Amino acid sequence: MSPNELRPTYPITTERLRLRPLTSADAEALLSYRSRPDVCRYVPFEPMTPDVITDRLDTYWAATILTDEGQSLTLGIEVAETGQLVGDVVLFWHSRKHRGGEIGYVVGPEFAGQGYATEAARAVLKLGFEGLGLHRIVGRIDERNEPSARVLRRLGMRQEARLVHNELFKGEWSTEVVFAMLSEEWAALG
Template sequence: MHAPPEPFAPPAQPWFPLATERLLLREFRSEDLDDIHAYGSDPEMVRFMDWGPNTPQMTREFLDRMLVQQAEWPRLGVGLAVEWTAEARVIGAVRLEVKDPIHRTADLGYGFHREFWGRGVATEAARALVRVGFDGLGLHRIWATCDARNTGSQRVLEKLGMRREGLMNANAWSRDHWRDTLLYAVLAEEWGG
């Protein structure tokens, strides 16, 4: 008989920033405001999100919340700005949040400036988080959800090696209608890097 795994506990020191081939995943800075608003205010970018499009005040409130959260360590949820290193410009955000420490499971999320869609950027950033989640933090399962109409996000999750585990019918109110949500996940032993 196997002993249950130890519950997840955040490491003593933060595991970020993370550098990839084209990106720097780092904490938010106050000077990121205009870059964040550039993607957060785009109706096309947020059409499958449960937030936005942002007004300038909403973007400021988001950034202020992130700056306050970043002052705390340890914490179970980590949201990071994604900087396009070639231009030192924030083009999106990613999130990895341990939702169930007992079972060592975490939720993955991301959103990017429309200019960078279809260029592998979301996959590159999300892969860095999944790698840290399994190889660095010892998580057992990482999952993500997306609006069932969001084929771009579905492709990202499938490129990460996640499998579609289910469809939740009309489970979330989004803007002016009930939306369907897809659930994807990958286990540590399935993760191929």
């Protein structure tokens, strides 16, 4: 299957979650975790202000479909039972030719350890492999972010690389760990 485009029907439901586009009504919930230095420690953004959240909602996070490489789809992670936004998950479409993508996720600390990131990321892997026809999806993390490494391992992704001090990240050298999964590995998980 060659990547064409991805036009999901929302909400995307899992056992406990609803994944859906973010809206301006989510601004306060997004700020509650994306403004925290501890949450932002190992992710590629600084603690966000209300203005940054508003700008992202109007631009990057406004996408609800993927039509070409270089685009990303960020979805809110909502607990189905309560309707509470607990985090967000993203699918990046990096290459049409190589059918490559990447996943990322962030969950508020008060909701960590409940499997929400894993459940949401699994649904996004399905979108990437089955919906968009990607061949390979990666997850790139700072080596010190062990909770995120556990999520990627639970998803069945394998560690492929450890890039020692490859990036000056937030004022210090960071060792990046790359996890990956191929479409045939996804299919084998069945």
